[in-house]
Each structure stands twice: as structure tokens, then as C-alpha cells.
Amino acid sequence: MHLSPMGEPIVVKIGGSLIDQLERIIGVLHRSGRPVLIIPGGGKFARLVRDTGADGEHGHWMAVAAMEQMGWYIAAKGVVPVTCLQVPARQEVLLPYTLLRSADPLPHTWDITSDTISAWVASRLGLDLVLLKSVDGIRTGGILQERVNADITTDDVDPCFIRYVLASSVRTSVINGLVPGRVERLLKGARVPGTTIGF
Numbered sequence: 680m681h682l683s684p685m686g687e688p689i690v691v692k693i694g695g696s697l698i699d700q701l702e703r704i705i706g707v708l709h710r711s712g713r714p715v716l717i718i719p720g721g722g723k724f725a726r727l728v729r730d731t732g733a734d735g736e737h738g739h740w741m742a743v744a745a746m747e748q749m750g751w752y753i754a755a756k757g758v759v760p761v762t763c764l765q766v767p768a769r770q771e772v773l774l775p776y777t778l779l780r781s782a783d784p785l786p787h788t789w790d791i792t793s794d795t796i797s798a799w800v801a802s803r804l805g806l807d808l809v810l811l812k813s814v815d816g817i818r819t820g821g822i823l824q825e826r827v828n829a830d831i832t833t834d835d836v837d838p839c840f841i842r843y844v845l846a847s848s849v850r851t852s853v854i855n856g857l858v859p860g861r862v863e864r865l866l867k868g869a870r871v872p873g874t875t876i877g878f
Contacts, residue, residue: 682852683807685868688714688767690806692797695722695749696813697856704811704856705756705770711866714767716804718775718797719753721745725792739787740780746793747776766804773800785839792837802847809865810836811856816874817841827876844876851876 708715724745753772754760761771801808817835830842844851854873865871
């Protein structure tokens with residue numbers, strides 16, 4: 680898998696399962712020299728929302744607020760927080776609540792999580808998207824898919840994500856953020872294990 684040329688800005692969604700690796704990942708992104716807009720996963724905060732049983736309108740906005748809380752946690756690690764949709768000029772983290780309340784671009788359902796929200800952001804900005812997960816990429820039937828060009832059933836991203844990425848022509852890479860060196864190599868343009876979608 681290959682990203683846009685070195686130095687070009689990208690959108691990077693950091694999965695909530697990587698919270699214990701945040702400082703390392705933020706350091707890697709900073710040293711890459713690329714302008715990066717980080718989209719925070721909801722992590723533990725979103726799981727608490729699910730545990731309440733809230734759904735529909737209320738559950739959606741509670742989950743987006745969970746992303747906002749994770750965004751502030753990332754900002755506390757030295758990343759500049761932003762609230763509007765703009766191509767990053769440096770390393771920034773999006774605090775998405777106000778933006779999404781205003782634009783309200785996606786259905787209010789648990790089938791849409793921070794995965795599809797990050798794809799919406801990348802689509803609006805015309806940037807490549809990297810999803811950092813705690814798995815090696817997208818799997819179906821237990822088999823890693825190196826390339827996905829049609830909607831498939833998987834538990835590794837939300838049910839709407841692949842369909843949205845393909846419809847929006849967002850160049851997307853899904854890789855394991857837990858493996859040392861993998862994010863660095865991807866950002867330098869090297870091939871790494873993972874899944875590409877739509878290219």
C-alpha cells in the first residue's frame with residue numbers, strides 16, 4: 680500500500696484500542712514531517728455510551744461527544760486541537776462535536792462510528808485516510824484482505840465504512856498501530872501489511 684507523496688497532508692484515525700500507545704504514535708506522526716489531522720476514536724468513552732443502552736439520536740451524539748473527550752486527551756499530549764474542517768498545516772486533532780452537530784452528514788446509528796466519520800472528513804478534505812487499528816487490517820472469514828474493492832462483511836470496521844469509502848473514492852489504508860515500525864514505514868511510502876480500500 681502506498682500513501683500520497685511524502686510531505687502531503689493526510690487524515691489519520693487513531694482507534695480507541697490504541698490509547699496506551701498514544702504517545703508513541705503521536706511521536707511517529709510528528710517525526711514523519713507530514714501535516715496530519717488526527718481523528719480520535721471514542722475508545723473507553725464510547726464503550727460507556729454503548730453500555731447505557733442509548734440508541735438513535737441520543738446514542739449518536741453521546742458517541743460523538745466520546746470522540747471529543749478522546750480528542751482532548753490527545754490534545755493533552757501536545758497536539759493542537761481544531762474544531763473546523765480544514766486541511767492541516769501541522770499535526771492537529773479534530774474535536775468533532777460542534778462540526779458534526781452543524782453539518783450532521785451521517786445517519787444516527789451504531790452502524791456508523793468514528794471509522795465512517797473519519798472517512799467523511801477525509802472525503803470533504805480530499806485527503807488520503809489511514810486507519811490505525813489493533814488488528815493487521817480488514818479480515819473476512821478470518822483471512823486478511825490486502826485489497827478491498829467491494830463491500831464485504833467484517834467486524835474490523837463499522838458496517839457502513841467500506842461502502843462509504845468506496846462511494847466517496849477515499850484512498851484508505853488500514854494497518855496495525857500496535858506493531859513497532861509499521862506506521863513509520865507506511866508514512867515513508869514503504870509497503871507494509873494491511874488493507875487498502877479503493878486503490
